[in-house]
Amino acid sequence: MTGTPRTAPTLLLDFDGTVALGDEPVLAYARELAQAADAPELVERVHGFLATGRDDVHAVDDGYLFAQALGHELGLDGARIGRAYLDSRAGVTAGDVPLHAAPGLRDASDAVRAAGGRVVLVTNAPADGLDGLLARMGVADAFDAVVGDARKPDGMGAILDELLAEGVPASRIASVGDIWRNDLEPAFERGCRTGLIDRFGLRRGPADWVAADLAGLVPYLADWSRRAEAPAERPHGGL
Numbered sequence: 001m002t003g004t005p006r007t008a009p010t011l012l013l014d015f016d017g018t019v020a021l022g023d024e025p026v027l028a029y030a031r032e033l034a035q036a037a038d039a040p041e042l043v044e045r046v047h048g049f050l051a052t053g054r055d056d057v058h059a060v061d062d063g064y065l066f067a068q069a070l071g072h073e074l075g076l077d078g079a080r081i082g083r084a085y086l087d088s089r090a091g092v093t094a095g096d097v098p099l100h101a102a103p104g105l106r107d108a109s110d111a112v113r114a115a116g117g118r119v120v121l122v123t124n125a126p127a128d129g130l131d132g133l134l135a136r137m138g139v140a141d142a143f144d145a146v147v148g149d150a151r152k153p154d155g156m157g158a159i160l161d162e163l164l165a166e167g168v169p170a171s172r173i174a175s176v177g178d179i180w181r182n183d184l185e186p187a188f189e190r191g192c193r194t195g196l197i198d199r200f201g202l203r204r205g206p207a208d209w210v211a212a213d214l215a216g217l218v219p220y221l222a223d224w225s226r227r228a229e230a231p232a233e234r235p236h237g238g239l
Contacts, residue, residue, distance in 0.1 A: 104215030
């Protein structure tokens, strides 16, 4: 990821729930799991979770993790759950499962680039076909680099360590996503900036900036992008 001045901002964006919105991919995954477990009620349980984001038993952050937990609960092993995920993502990649780009993506990308920075998509979604999916969504040109199969959270840590090794100050790196453990915790631990997409107001962990969607984070990201040097203290837009 070299080639950008070290004082320029680097924005790392998650995909599902951050850049790409819509519950259909989660429901497609739930349907695959329900078929594998012969448990049609799984889909309705996921529907219920997506309405509130709350589940007292599993305490997970998003619909994918909830569906995965239900799969384990119903006796599916890791390999079968993984196959169900890949089968559901094949429909997403092919364009059979609807998604739409988050409002605010263009504004966030433009703000970072106006400051001479770069925007990187980092997702656990399969890399194969991801470029085509972004093109169909009309947002392929919003990113300077795309990393699929990222294996977050560990993979996020590796990406951040690479950036820091290049000499990019932690304060000039921001990670934005909707799953605190995957998207924000590795950045928070390294002193980078963090933006939490908190759809249901659950506040799973600390963040510099918090909003219900990416559009709500744009003012914070624009202000951060313009700073030649980050302030000594974290901004107060979040927790």
